[in-house]
Amino acid sequence: MENVENVKTAERRNLQSLGAVARSVRYASTSAAPTSPKSSRSNSRRWLSIVFVGATAAGAGAYIRSQNTSSATLNPETFTKYSLVSREPVSATSSLFTLRPRKPSDNNYDVYEEAWQTGVWSVMFKQPQLQIGRDYTPLPTTAATSLSIDDENEGCLRFFIRKDPFGEVSRYLHNIDVGADVELRGPKIECAIPKETEDILFIAGGTGIAPALQAAYSLLNRKHTERQPKIHILWANRLKDDCAGGHSDSLKPQPRRGWFSGWFGSSKSQDTTSENVVDVVRKEDSSIIVRELEALKSQYPGQVTVDYYLDEENTFIRKEDIRGAIAPASTNDSRKSKSKLILVSGPEGFISYMAGPKVWAQGQELQGPLKGVIKELDLKDWGVWKL
Ligand SMILES: Cc1cc2nc3c(=O)[nH]c(=O)nc-3n(C[C@H](O)[C@H](O)[C@H](O)COP(=O)(O)OP(=O)(O)OC[C@H]3O[C@@H](n4cnc5c(N)ncnc54)[C@H](O)[C@@H]3O)c2cc1C
Numbered sequence: 001m002e003n004v005e006n007v008k009t010a011e012r013r014n015l016q017s018l019g020a021v022a023r024s025v026r027y028a029s030t031s032a033a034p035t036s037p038k039s040s041r042s043n044s045r046r047w048l049s050i051v052f053v054g055a056t057a058a059g060a061g062a063y064i065r066s067q068n069t070s071s072a073t074l075n076p077e078t079f080t081k082y083s084l085v086s087r088e089p090v091s092a093t094s095s096l097f098t099l100r101p102r103k104p105s106d107n108n109y110d111v112y113e114e115a116w117q118t119g120v121w122s123v124m125f126k127q128p129q130l131q132i133g134r135d136y137t138p139l140p141t142t143a144a145t146s147l148s149i150d151d152e153n154e155g156c157l158r159f160f161i162r163k164d165p166f167g168e169v170s171r172y173l174h175n176i177d178v179g180a181d182v183e184l185r186g187p188k189i190e191c192a193i194p195k196e197t198e199d200i201l202f203i204a205g206g207t208g209i210a211p212a213l214q215a216a217y218s219l220l221n222r223k224h225t226e227r228q229p230k231i232h233i234l235w236a237n238r239l240k241d242d243c244a245g246g247h248s249d250s251l252k253p254q255p256r257r258g259w260f261s262g263w264f265g266s267s268k269s270q271d272t273t274s275e276n277v278v279d280v281v282r283k284e285d286s287s288i289i290v291r292e293l294e295a296l297k298s299q300y301p302g303q304v305t306v307d308y309y310l311d312e313e314n315t316f317i318r319k320e321d322i323r324g325a326i327a328p329a330s331t332n333d334s335r336k337s338k339s340k341l342i343l344v345s346g347p348e349g350f351i352s353y354m355a356g357p358k359v360w361a362q363g364q365e366l367q368g369p370l371k372g373v374i375k376e377l378d379l380k381d382w383g384v385w386k387l
Contacts, residue, residue, distance in 0.1 A: 072103035074111050074155075079126055079183035085156065086178060090287050091241040094162040094207065095174060096139075099182055101155045108155035111187065116140065119193035119218050120211045120343070120387060123157070123186030127169045134169040135188065136161055137210035140217035142295040157184075160289055162207045191343065191385050193218055198339040199329035200231040201382070203317060203354055205346025206242065209235050209289055211387050213296070215343055220300045228303055232325045233293070234317050236309040236350070245286025246293070248277035249305040250324065276315050277307040317354075319373055326379065342374060345387035355386050 074080050081102035088096045101108060115121040124133040139158045163174040176182070193200075193215060200219055202212040216231045237243045286294070297304045307325070309315045322342075329340055344354045351358065356371025370384055 072101065072105040073107040074101070074123065074184060074186060076186055076188060079185045082157070082182050082184055084176060084178050084180050084182055087174070088288065090160065090289060091239065091244075093239075094160060094242065096288050097159045097161055097173065099157050099159070099184070102181065105155060109153075112138075112155070112157075115187040115189065116214075116218055116221070118189050120191040120214045121187040121189050122211075123184045123188065125169060125173065126183040126185070127172050128183065129172075130168055132168060133185070137190075137207075137214060139210055139292065140213055142213075142217070142292050142299065160207055160210045190387055191215075193341065195222075196339050197341050198227055198229045199326075199341070200229075201322070201325050201329075201340075201342045202231060202233045203322070203342065203344045203346075204233060204235045205350035206237060208344075208346030208350070208387070209233075209293075211343070211345045213289075213292055216296050216304060220296070220303055228300075230303050230329070231305075233304070233306045234309065234321060234325060235306060236311070236317050236346070238311045240280050240310060240312065241287075243280050243287055243290055243308050243310075245290045246278075246280040246306070246308040248279055248307040250277050250307045250321075251279055276309070276318060276321055278310050278313050278315050280308055280310065319377055322373065322377060326382065340382045342379070342382050342384045343387060344374070344384070351386050355384055358386050 071078050071080050082099040083102055085098040085100050086096075087098075090096055120137070122135040122137050124135050126133050136159045139160060141158075161170055161173055164170045173182070190211065197219060200215055202215055204212045212231075212233050212235070216233070219229045219231055222229065235243060235246075280290075293304070293306050297306070307321070309317050309321075326340070326342075342355075344351050348357070352372060354372050355374045357368055359366050359368035367386055374384055
């Protein structure tokens with residue numbers, strides 16, 4: 001069993017080092033899930049992904065080595081030089097990175113903007129000594145952002161990156177000096193959020209919160225929707241430090257019960273959620289990511305809710321929590337089924353547990369069949385996408 005896991009991990013790492021990580025934009029599904037977004041933009045992206053993977057296979061292992069870094073604008077074909085402006089610790093194991101393009105380019109704004117409007121996206125960072133790459137998720141700019149207007153105008157990007165003590169690229173990024181060059185390639189669209197989406201349930205583990213911030217930003221900034229879209233985020237972390245200052249919106253005071261209530265059973269209302277989530281007090285040193293989430297809540301009142309779960313407090317995302325989180329959207333039958341989307345993001349084991357593993361086939365990472373907790377819930381009219 002352990003060997004199989006090792007082979008899988010090694011295979012994934014090799015494929016990533018070859019740069020063969022472009023994915024087509026499709027939706028894994030429950031029985032009545034959304035189909036692929038039909039916009040011409042996503043179709044052309046899918047086509048580009050296929051061409052890109054083909055080219056990558058032909059180029060074999062020399063792919064990254066052969067890349068020029070001539071372009072001043074972020075693009076999916078060649079690596080573009082950025083410099084590390086700052087690295088602020090978020091917790092003992094993660095930091096917020098700010099990067100600025102080495103050469104000014106007016107076109108970066110358009111490249112970023114198109115990606116933000118499409119949905120969830122990532123960029124690949126190159127580790128130059130080992131010639132390998134890993135994907136990371138740019139954070140949107142919110143009211144709580146530490147980017148100044150100048151930084152924004154200069155095309156800065158921010159990332160929330162966890163340092164894996166044995167990981168090659170995340171360790172490298174945590175060790176380089178501020179001011180050092182970092183080479184990026186992208187954007188790569190991880191999930192195009194269909195235009196008709198009105199409700200998102202985002203299930204995030206650890207740094208999987210970065211795409212949740214992106215999804216919220218992309219969804220809530222849409223001007224043309226008839227109804228105000230909503231996003232509910234369930235965020236699981238190992239340690240309090242990772243989400244210090246977080247307040248769970250489903251946390252309600254427990255109803256006072258008489259001494260006899262245990263004999264007659266408790267009510268099966270949606271209050272089940274409130275028994276399991278946590279408040280991570282210590283507001284004085286709220287983590288940067290929690291401040292970002294709070295800023296989104298104030299910017300879009302009533303449209304964003306967040307619940308926190310902590311391994312160290314034995315609160316885990318359970319089936320009841322998912323059911324409770326989708327209940328308000330599920331009761332409104334008049335809405336189109338394509339309007340509801342569950343996104344799952346986090347470490348491989350977390351995604352597998354929630355929605356089944358993603359699979360590798362012909363040099364591409366695919367969604368794989370829906371399994372795990374979400375499959376068991378049999379949520380008929382919710383689409384599911386594993387990030
Ligand atoms: C689309 C996308 C977006 C992402 N966004 C973010 C983000 O915003 N922030 C973030 O922190 N992460 C993000 N990630 C994860 C990130 O890309 C890296 O996977 C992560 O940082 C680890 O990379 P690494 O090079 O440091 O570790 P690796 O060197 O890849 O190692 C990872 C782990 O695997 C173990 N390992 C390595 N080789 C083997 C082997 N042969 N057998 C068994 N175990 C092995 C290592 O010991 C280590 O614990 C994202 C991933 C994807 C796919």
